[in-house]
Every structure is written in C-alpha cells, then in structure tokens.
C-alpha cells in the first residue's frame with residue numbers, strides 16, 4: 001500500500017471517528033400516526049454549531065423539510081418539529097400520509113449532500129407498528145441498557161430481544177427470551193432485567209463487540225402477533241479515548257483458590273445508588289452481594305466487596321462457582337454492567353514413560369489433564385510435556401477434547 005493511500009485512509013478514518021452522525025436506517029409509522037426519528041452526533045464544535053436538517057430524497061435532490069435555519073416546508077407546518085439536545089436531535093412528524101413513504105436524510109451542515117444518515121420511512125396501513133424506534137450508540141467493550149415495552153393486553157408474559165434478519169423474508173432471530181433461550185454470540189453477556197411495577201423491562205448487554213451493530217426488536221409476546229415492540233438500531237463505535245484495560249479473558253482457578261475482580265464505575269456517574277455482583281444464568285442473575293449489605297445465603301464466609309472500588313473477592317472456590325459474574329451498578333437512573341468469566345477447573349497430573357517420537361530421546365513425559373466445564377459440555381484440556389535426559393522440557397502437544405455426555409459406542 002502506498003503512503004498516499006495509507007494517509008487517505010487514515011484521514012477518512014479520523015473523519016469517521018470525529019464526526020459520526022447516526023440514525024435509524026428504518027422507521028415505520030402508521031397512516032395518521034406519528035414517528036420520532038432520533039439522530040446522534042458526537043458533540044464536537046462543528047456538529048454542535050452546524051445546521052441540522054431533515055430532508056426527503058427525490059430523484060436528484062434532497063428537499064429540505066425542516067432545518068434549524070428556521071425553515072419548514074409548507075406541507076409540514078404544524079405537524080413537524082425538530083428539537084436538539086446535547087448529542088442528538090430528533091424530528092417529530094405527525095399526521096403521517098401514505099405518500100410520505102421514502103428515503104429521508106437527517107444531517108448536519110449547510111449542504112444536504114455531505115454529512116447525513118439515510119432513513120427509510122415506511123408508512124403502514126396495518127397494525128404492525130413499533131411502539132418506538134431508538135438508536136443506541138454502543139462503545140466497544142462497554143455496556144448498554146435497552147428499554148423495552150411490555151404489551152399490556154396479552155396473556156403471554158414472555159419478553160424477548162431479537163435481531164432482524166432480512167435474508168429470505170423478514171424474520172427476527174432470537175437473542176434472548178424469558179423462557180431461558182440465549183444466543184451463543186451473547187452467551188454470558190445479556191440479561192433480561194424485569195422490575196416489578198414498571199411498564200417496561202430492560203435488556204442489559206455488556207462486553208459489547210463491534211459485530212453487535214444492527215437492527216433489533218424487543219417486546220412482549222410474539223412479534224408476529226403485532227404486539228407491543230420497540231425497534232432498536234445499535235451502532236457500535238470504538239472511540240480511541242475509551243479503550244480501557246479490561247481483561248475479557250476468563251479467569252482460571254482451581255478449587256479452594258480465590259478470585260478478585262473490580263467493578264467498572266462509569267466516569268459519567270456522579271453518585272452511585274446501588275451496586276451488586278451476581279452469578280449469571282440463562283434466566284437471571286443470582287445476587288451474591290450488594291452495597292446495601294445483602295449477602296446471599298451460603299456465601300457469608302467466603303465473599304466480600306470493598307466499599308470504594310466495589311471489588312469482590314470470592315474464596316474457597318468450588319467447581320459450581322464456574323460461570324459469569326456480573327457487576328450491576330446504577331446511579332438511580334442509568335445502569336451499567338460488566339461481566340467476567342470464571343472457570344474453576346480440576347487439574348490432574350499423571351506421568352508416563354515412553355518414547356513419543358521416533359526422532360527425539362524422551363525419557364519421560366507429563367500428561368496434564370485439565371477438566372473444563374463450559375455450558376453443558378465438559379472439556380479435557382490435555383497438555384503433554386516431554387522431558388529429555390538433561391531435564392529440558394518441551395510442550396509437545398496441546399489438545400482440547402469434549403468429553404461425550406451421551407454413552408459412547410464401543411470401539
């Protein structure tokens with residue numbers, strides 16, 4: 001690659017990082033109903049002070065509907081507005097008409113063709129209309145909280161979060177639901193959080209991966225039934241200033257040992273109203289200890305949490321302690337979570353004397369078998385270490401093999 005292309009790519013990258021503008025790629029509204037379209041920008045000077053606009057594509061141009069230059073097109077007076085907040089602006093369109101289907105742009109700048117995000121607005125006559133459309137800007141490795149509506153008029157109380165799949169007709173691939181299903185890509189890092197007496201539930205996701213971007217839905221019941229749901233557009237970003245040294249590798253411990261993990265306290269939290277650590281599973285997260293002094297039964301003698309950093313320490317580990325540990329932290333309004341995977345493994349060592357290869361002079365070898373329990377599979381992690389006459393050691397082979405859970409056939 002030439003220096004010139006490298007530089008061009010580098011400046012494009014810088015532009016993309018310093019000037020993101022992100023909206024929903026698809027929005028659905030009902031005839032006569034309304035939609036709210038949020039567009040997020042990072043709050044740098046050019047974005048804060050620039051003209052915000054909402055325009056509709058024709059064959060050649062994007063015709064301004066409303067802009068912060070005090071302009072509004074005749075047809076939209078009294079039924080469209082644009083409000084600006086710190087890092088986003090949103091367009092409110094009411095009394096929608098069928099002919100308003102189409103591609104729109106929300107953008108920043110004096111020109112409608114430079115810095116914008118395309119939004120496909122669908123006006124539907126049917127009743128399959130989302131309750132709302134939200135944008136989530138998710139930072140790499142951090143966490144997000146998704147507010148999902150509950151369908152009041154339904155006998156099913158099942159909550160779900162799924163990802164839209166356009167291949168072969170629109171379907172929604174389940175990510176997590178309250179009957180205990182969790183997609184493998186989100187294993188250990190997603191949780192449906194229900195709080196009684198509230199009109200919604202939350203989906204908590206942490207350890208965000210760049211590939212988590214996309215179009216999702218969450219709600220109650222079956223989305224095919226046209227029940228209450230929210231459309232969620234997740235954009236993942238990796239701002240260089242938020243890279244933190246967070247160990248996402250699993251902690252490996254043996255029975256009887258201990259582990260210690262610190263909770264990530266978000267910089268944006270001025271105060272903390274509750275912190276707890278819990279042990280994750282497919283349907284919930286068992287609270288082990290919290291900042292109000294609660295300690296789960298059976299853990300009193302082996303768990304502690306520091307008051308300032310919310311670091312937990314669990315000692316006298318047992319095989320059953322394997323799994324994901326979540327730190328849940330809230331300032332009363334926002335929720336942040338983080339998780340760490342812990343493996344408690346049994347290690348067995350056996351020795352045998354054998355020449356393992358025709359070329360080497362191996363006097364003896366060590367076979368280290370490590371039992372790893374993961375989900376519902378048990379793995380044997382085998383390390384064979386060879387030693388020669390002078391005592392030098394070489395790792396000859398590493399293999400991880402699943403131990404069959406069903407009866408293996410003979411031979």
Ligand SMILES: *[C@@H]1O[C@H](CO)[C@@H](O)[C@H](O)[C@H]1NC(C)=O
Nearest residue numbers: 073074075076077078079080
């Ligand atoms: C907008 O609403 C105001 C106040 O109700 C009214 O006077 C005006 O005629 C309306 N304009 C249009 C274009 O409907």
Ligand SMILES: *[C@@H]1O[C@H](CO)[C@@H](O)[C@H](O)[C@H]1NC(C)=O
Nearest residue numbers: 034036078079080092093094
């Ligand atoms: C959207 O506009 C309608 C009509 O002006 C108004 O009643 C409604 O409160 C607005 N919604 C938001 C979220 O601004």
Ligand SMILES: *[C@@H]1O[C@H](CO)[C@@H](O)[C@H](O)[C@H]1NC(C)=O
Nearest residue numbers: 026027102103119120121122
């Ligand atoms: C906009 O969305 C509708 C409904 O999903 C789809 O049929 C149409 O092809 C989309 N338009 C574009 C330009 O993507």
Ligand SMILES: *[C@@H]1O[C@H](CO)[C@@H](O)[C@H](O)[C@H]1NC(C)=O
Nearest residue numbers: 149150151152153199200228
């Ligand atoms: C949809 O969800 C919202 C927010 O949770 C709630 O206010 C509304 O009543 C719900 N609608 C139905 C039909 O359940």
Ligand SMILES: *[C@@H]1O[C@H](CO)[C@@H](O)[C@H](O)[C@H]1NC(C)=O
Nearest residue numbers: 151152153154155225226227
């Ligand atoms: C609940 O759904 C039933 C059947 O669709 C309908 O008859 C009833 O009016 C609905 N109730 C409310 C409060 O929406």
Ligand SMILES: *[C@@H]1O[C@H](CO)[C@@H](O)[C@H](O)[C@H]1NC(C)=O
Nearest residue numbers: 158174176177178179180181
């Ligand atoms: C939860 O998701 C799984 C996988 O898609 C599905 O088989 C199961 O029926 C769902 N449960 C409910 C109650 O919808």
Ligand SMILES: *[C@@H]1O[C@H](CO)[C@@H](O)[C@H](O)[C@H]1NC(C)=O
Nearest residue numbers: 152194195196197198199200
């Ligand atoms: C939740 O609602 C039930 C019944 O509506 C009520 O008895 C209970 O006190 C409420 N709990 C809280 C924490 O508000």
Ligand SMILES: *[C@@H]1O[C@H](CO)[C@@H](O)[C@H](O)[C@H]1NC(C)=O
Nearest residue numbers: 280281282283284285286287
């Ligand atoms: C998961 O944890 C929840 C909360 O502690 C508990 O009620 C539930 O029984 C557990 N489920 C499984 C499958 O272990």
Ligand SMILES: *[C@@H]1O[C@H](CO)[C@@H](O)[C@H](O)[C@H]1NC(C)=O
Nearest residue numbers: 357358359360361362388389
């Ligand atoms: C193995 O040991 C014999 C005798 O000690 C020696 O002659 C031979 O070179 C060794 N082979 C290798 C590959 O080290």
Ligand SMILES: *[C@@H]1O[C@H](CO)[C@@H](O)[C@H](O)[C@H]1NC(C)=O
Nearest residue numbers: 184187374375376377378405
């Ligand atoms: C765990 O067991 C269930 C039920 O036997 C099975 O459906 C699921 O695929 C298993 N998970 C893994 C990762 O093997």
Ligand SMILES: *[C@@H]1O[C@H](CO)[C@@H](O)[C@H](O)[C@H]1NC(C)=O
Nearest residue numbers: 361388389390391392393394
């Ligand atoms: C024994 O192994 C060590 C480490 O691999 C190596 O440096 C040494 O040469 C070996 N000695 C013999 C006699 O093979």
Ligand SMILES: *[C@@H]1O[C@H](CO)[C@@H](O)[C@H](O)[C@H]1NC(C)=O
Nearest residue numbers: 403404405406407408409410
């Ligand atoms: C495994 O084999 C034992 C003994 O033959 C038998 O009792 C058991 O039912 C088998 N289990 C399964 C899962 O096939």
